[in-house]
Amino acid sequence: MLRLLMLLAGLVALAPAARAVESAAVTSPRSTVTLIADRAAIAPGEPFRLALRQRLAPGWHTYWTNPGDAGQPPEVTLALPDGASAGAMRFPAPERIPFGPLVNFGYEGEPVFTIPVTAPAHLSPGETFTVTAAANWLVCERICIPEEGAFRLEIPVEAAPRATAPDITALFTAAEAAEPRHAPFTARLGFAGARGAIEIAGPGIAPGAVRDAFFFPAEWGVVENAAAQPLTVRDGALTLALQRGPAEALPARVEGVVAITDAAGVRGAYLVGAAPGAVPQAGGGLPLRQAMLFAALGGLILNLMPCVFPILAMKAVSLARLSGAARGAVRAHAASYTAGVVLSFLALGGALVALRAAGGAAGWGFQFTSPVFVGAMAWLMLAVGLNLSGVFAVGGPVSAGGGLAARGGHAGSFFTGALAVLVATPCTAPFMAAAIGAALAMGPVEAMAVFAALGLGMALPYALLGLVPALARLLPKPGAWMEWLKQGLAFPMYAAAAWLVWVLSEQSGPPAVLAVLLGGVLIGFGAWAIGAAQASGGRVGRIAGLAAVAGALALLPMLAAAPPAARAAVDAGSEAWSEARVAALRAEGRPVFVNLTAAWCITCKVNERMALATEGVRRAFAERNVAYLTGDWTQGDPAITALLRAHQREGVPLYLFYPAGGAVPLVLPQILTEGIVLQAIASQGDAS
C-alpha cells in the first residue's frame, strides 16, 4: 500500500513536467530514479543527452566512480535503436561523505548522470526514437540497499531538435556544470612512504583566492580516503598533503578530480593527472630552519639591490661619521639600525599575514600596489636627496631618514633601517619568493620568524660592526671627504624618486604622474624655504615650507582617486563594462554578453580560458554580433558591486547574456562550459 502511495506521489510530482521526455520513475522510500532526455524532440543525426536522474531521500547517498571506503557507483546499460551511439556515462564531481572514521565519495540530494547520445542520420521526422535502459545503483544511509530498475523513453523525432521544459534544460545545465572539466592546471604528485602531496599550478590560484580544495583520486587505494588533505596555497599553486592508500603500486599516471572552492564560495571541479614523481613541497617546500637561513642570506644580499642602495648611501654617511666615534656609540647605532630593520620586516610581515587571514589577495610588496604609498615614497626620496644636497638641514620629521648621521641620533639609525626595509620589499619579491612563500604557508608564528631572519640578514653588516669594533677601525677617518660623499649620494636618492614616479605611471596613468610631480615641486619649494629660514633664523620661511609640504600631502588623495589601469587581463575582443555601454549597445539592437570577473577569482579565470576564449564561442560571438563586455571587480568597483547585488550575488563570477531586443538578461551558471555559453547565445533565436 505504501509502495502504491509512493508511486502515486511520484506520478503526481511528474505531472507538471509533462512536456519533458522523462521515463516512468522507479521509486523506493530512499530514491526516485528516472531516465530523462534533454530535448522534447530530437533530429536525425543530432547529438543530445540522456541522463539518469536520482532524487534521493534526505540522509541517503549514491556513489562516484571511486566510491571511497565503501559503496558502488551506479551502472546503466542502454539499448538504443540501430545506428545510434552513446558515450560513457558522466559522473558529477563527488562530495566527501563521512561515515564514522570512513569517508565515501558520492552524492546526496539530486545527482544527475548524463550520457551523450547521437541519433542515427537515417531517422525520419514523425518516427519515435525508443530507448530502454537497465540500471542498478547502491543507495546507502547507515545501511546500504542495492536498487535496480528498467526504464523506457520514447523520444519524438522531428526535423529540428526541440527544447524541453525550461526546468529540465536547467537540470542538464546544472549537471554539466557539476561535471569535472579540463582546466589550464598542471599537476605534480608524489609519495615518500606514507606521506605525499599533490600540487596544482595554474592561473588565478593565490592565497586569497582559494577557500578549500580536495583531491578525489580516480582509482582505489592511491590515497587514504578518510585522511584530511591539509591545504597550502601560494601564488600560482596550491598543495594538498596526501596520505598513501593501501594499493600496493601506484598507477603509471594518477588521475583524479580536484575540487576547489574559491573565495566567493563557488566550487569548481577540474580533471587533473600526473605521473608520480618527487613529493611536491608546500609553499616552496622549505623547512622552517632552512627558510630562515635562506631569508637571512637573502636579506644580506638585499644590501646590494638597486632599490636599497640609495638608503645604504645614507648609511654609508653615518658609518663614515662613526669611524671616528667611540666603541659604545658604534654599538648603539648598530643596534638601533638592526632593530629598525627587523621591526619593520616584522611589521610588514604582520600586515601581510593579517591581510591574508582576512581573505585579502595581498602579495609580497603589496604596499607598492597602493598609488598613495608610491607617491609618498617618491616625495620622501626627493626630500632625503634635498637634505643630502644641503638644501636644508635636519629638524623636521624628514630628518628621520636623512639627517641621522649628522645628529647621531639613535632614532635616526632606527628609521634608516625602517626606510631601507620599506624600499627593499619590491626587490625582495622576485628574489625571496620561495622563502616568503614558505613562510606564509607555514602559519603566522613561523612566518614572523622568517621575516625576522630576513631583517637580521639585511642588518648583518652593521650589526657586525657593532659586535666587532675592530672592523670599525678599518673605516676611513672622518674629514672633508664626508661632505662630498654626502652630497654625491643625493643623486641615488633622486634616481629612486624617478623610479617611483615611473612605478606610479604604470599603476595610475598620467593624472597621477602630474599630481606626484606637482607634489615634488611643492616638496622642493618647502625644502628650499625651510633651508632659507634655517640660514636666516626667520620664521616665515619655515611656515611657508611646512605649508608647501602640507600642500603636497593634500595632493595624495588625488593619487588614490586616479583611475587605476585595468587590472584583470581583459579578454581580447572584449571592452570594459559600464551600465551606459550596455544600454548603448542594447539600443543599437546588439546582443550583449557581460563577464564580471576579478584577477583573484580562479573560477573566473578557468571559465575565461576554457569556455569564453574558445574558438567556438568567439566564432559564435562574431556570427551573432554579440558585444562582449568585461567588468573588472579586482578592486571592488561599486558599480559592479551594485550589478552583482541586483542579481543577488555577493561576488564574481557573474555572467549575463542580454539577447537582442529581449528585456531580461539571462543569468548563466557560475561554472561555465563552452556548451553552456553556446546554448545561451543560441537561445537568442528562441527568445525572439
Added chain:
Amino acid sequence: MTVTITRRAALAATGALAFAPRLAAAAPAIGAPAPDFALPDQDGTLRRLSDFRGKVVVLEWTNHDCPFVRKHYNSANMQGLQRLAADRGVVWLSIASSPVGEQGHVTGAQAKELTASRNAAPAAVLLDHRSVAARAYQATVTPHMFVISADGVLRYMGGIDSIRSTRVDDVARAEPFLRDAMLAVVEGRAVARASTPAYGCAVKYVDA
C-alpha cells in the same frame, strides 16, 4: 620478534582511540606484524589473535544484512571458502563489528544461529562491538578480508574477489583474490596481489 600486548596496553590503546577522530595512525601493512586483538567469541570466550600463532589466520569482517555480504553467503561462496580453510588448517575468524543498534549487530546467540542457518563454517565468530579490531585493521567494509601467516605477519588485505557488485552471478566470473591469497600463504608461496580494493558496505564504527 614477537609482539605481546598486555590487557592494560590494549585498554590504554582503546582509550586513546576513543579520542582519535580518525582511524588509528599506524595503518596495517603487508609484511608487517598483524595487529593483535582480544575479542569475545560467540560463546563469550576471549580470543586473541596471538593464540593462533603457528596457524594461518583469515579475518572476515561481516554484517549479515549487508547486500555485499549476502551476495557471498547466498551464493555459498563464503561457506565454501570457510570449509576450504578448515580443510587446509586455516583458522577462519568472522568478525562482527557493528555496535548495538546498527545493522549487522549480533549477540553471541544470534551469531551461532546465523552460522547454523547459513551453514557457515568459521572457526569462530568474534564480537567487536567497540570497533577495537576494526580500528586496528582499518577495516572499511563488509566483507573486508585479511590473511595472516603462521608467523603473525599480515600477508593479504582487501576484497574477497574482483567484481565490485551485489549480484550473485558475478561470484563465478570474479577473480577470487582471497582464495588465491589464502592458498598461497598456506603453501608458502608469495601472494600475487597482496592488497586489493575492498568493496562492500561501510563498517559501522562506534562513535569515537
